[in-house]
Amino acid sequence: MNFDQFQFKEPALSRFVNQQKVSLFRWITRQAPPLFLCGGDVMTIGPMVTGYHEPEVLQVLAFLAQSGFDLALIDVGANVGLITYHSRGRFRSFHCFEPNPRVFKVLTANLTGRFGPDGPDLHLYNVGLGNRDETSVLSVPRHNQGGAFIAGSSNAYSADVLADRKRIEGGVDDVPVAVRRGRDIFEALFARMPNGGFVVKIDTEGFEQVIIGEIAAAMPLGAAIAIVFENLQPGFDAPALIRSIPQWSGAALKLGDNLAKVRSRLGREVVKLTRGKVFRLTDQPLDWLGTVVLVVASA
Numbered sequence: 001m002n003f004d005q006f007q008f009k010e011p012a013l014s015r016f017v018n019q020q021k022v023s024l025f026r027w028i029t030r031q032a033p034p035l036f037l038c039g040g041d042v043m044t045i046g047p048m049v050t051g052y053h054e055p056e057v058l059q060v061l062a063f064l065a066q067s068g069f070d071l072a073l074i075d076v077g078a079n080v081g082l083i084t085y086h087s088r089g090r091f092r093s094f095h096c097f098e099p100n101p102r103v104f105k106v107l108t109a110n111l112t113g114r115f116g117p118d119g120p121d122l123h124l125y126n127v128g129l130g131n132r133d134e135t136s137v138l139s140v141p142r143h144n145q146g147g148a149f150i151a152g153s154s155n156a157y158s159a160d161v162l163a164d165r166k167r168i169e170g171g172v173d174d175v176p177v178a179v180r181r182g183r184d185i186f187e188a189l190f191a192r193m194p195n196g197g198f199v200v201k202i203d204t205e206g207f208e209q210v211i212i213g214e215i216a217a218a219m220p221l222g223a224a225i226a227i228v229f230e231n232l233q234p235g236f237d238a239p240a241l242i243r244s245i246p247q248w249s250g251a252a253l254k255l256g257d258n259l260a261k262v263r264s265r266l267g268r269e270v271v272k273l274t275r276g277k278v279f280r281l282t283d284q285p286l287d288w289l290g291t292v293v294l295v296v297a298s299a
Contacts, residue, residue, distance in 0.1 A: 033085060035110040042166075043079065043146035053082035056279045057228065057291055060255055061199060064226045064293075065090040069199045074189065076129055076211060077203035079103055079146050081110040088114065091199070093121040095189065099128030099138055099177035103145055128204070129182040129211050130154065138177040143170040149205035150179075156233050157206035182214025189218075196223035196297075203230055209241065212294075216245045224250075224297040236288045242296060250296035254285040261286070 031051030037044040047053045061073065061083070070091050075084050078096035080103060088094075096111070098104045104126040115122055128136070131154065139162075140148040147167045149155065155162070190196070200215060202208045208229040215227070231238075238252035258278045259268045271277075281293060 033082070035080065035082070035085060036106050037080065038106075038145065040143060041146075042144040043082075047082055052086060056255060056257075057201075058083065058086050059279070060228060060281070060291070060293060061087050061201065062090050064199050064228070064295075067226075069197055069224075069226045071193050071196075072189070072198035074198060074200040076200065077205075078107055078124075079203070081107045083201060084111060085114060088120065091120060093123070095123045095125070097125045097127060097129055097185075099126065099179065100140060100145070100148060100175060101126060101177070102175070103148075125180075125185075126178070128177055128179045128207075129185060129214065130179040130207065131210055131214060132179075132181050133184075134179050135176055136179050138175045140173045140175055141168045141170065142173060144168075146203070147205060150177075150207065154210050155206035156209050156236075158233075161232050162206065182211050183217040186215050186218035190220055190223060194220055194223065196225040199226045199228060201228045206233075212241065213245075216248060216298075219247075219298045221247070221298055224295075227294040227296070229292055231288055231290065231292050234287070234289065238288050238292050238294065242294060245296075247298045248296045249299060250294060251283060252288075253281040253283050253293040253295070254288055255279055255291035255293065256282050256285050 029048045032048045033051055035047075037048055043053065052058065065087075072093040072095060073084060073087055073091040075094065075096045078084060078098045081096065084094050084096055096107060098107050104124070108124055111122060111124065128138070128150070130136070130150075136150050136152075138148050138150055144167055149157070149162050151159075151162060189198075196219070202211050204211060208231065212227060212229075215225070219225070238254070242248050242250055242252055256279070258275065259271055262268045262271055
């Protein structure tokens, strides 16, 4: 082998352009959190540029913590840990559930050691939650890992919602995952916190109502909790869900904004440019699509 035959040349113009790109990228992403994020993934663009993921949801979680539900954040569908990371100063302990083995490794790397020796307790679980113990198949969109879902009769979302182009564009990988019966998990959590006083955040792409049912099955009398979840199911009725659980009473709220009553796209853009986007919790929304908050007690 003649090593003198090897040559690699990086043109001066190419070097200059790449240096400018790096400088611009560093400036654009100067607010990015010190976490491992996946370039090109739908969920990570916002955090890399703005530093936050779903800031309006983070503010709801902060509000609930300040209202007495600060014992723990139960993050079901934790993904890479963005919600937990940004809530680390709000709650006394964290329990994160993420079934995707690959994403769970990133979650572990992102959160381990971030809370400090005197910080809140952190517990990570490489399982999903359902209505029974089983091994299931998680469909993971390659460019939207936060939109991973388990299809089947237990999923409340229609096939059209799960097959939406924005969700699965670029292809989907099927991954075997472990699922635990939710009531067993929540019975253990309530054993630690029998009066509740914690928040359950659920982002499981259609399994939210199954998990809420498992919470209800485990929730002891006298306990009060808050549940925050995303709903993409048209026709879903949050107050009716509370009424369907005999031992529950409480309030159903939606995180709405000042664009809800603006029908035209142009009108929405004008409002955003002139008045910004203002979020409020309401118990009388036009529909229940979006972020839903249940504050419930068991009696």
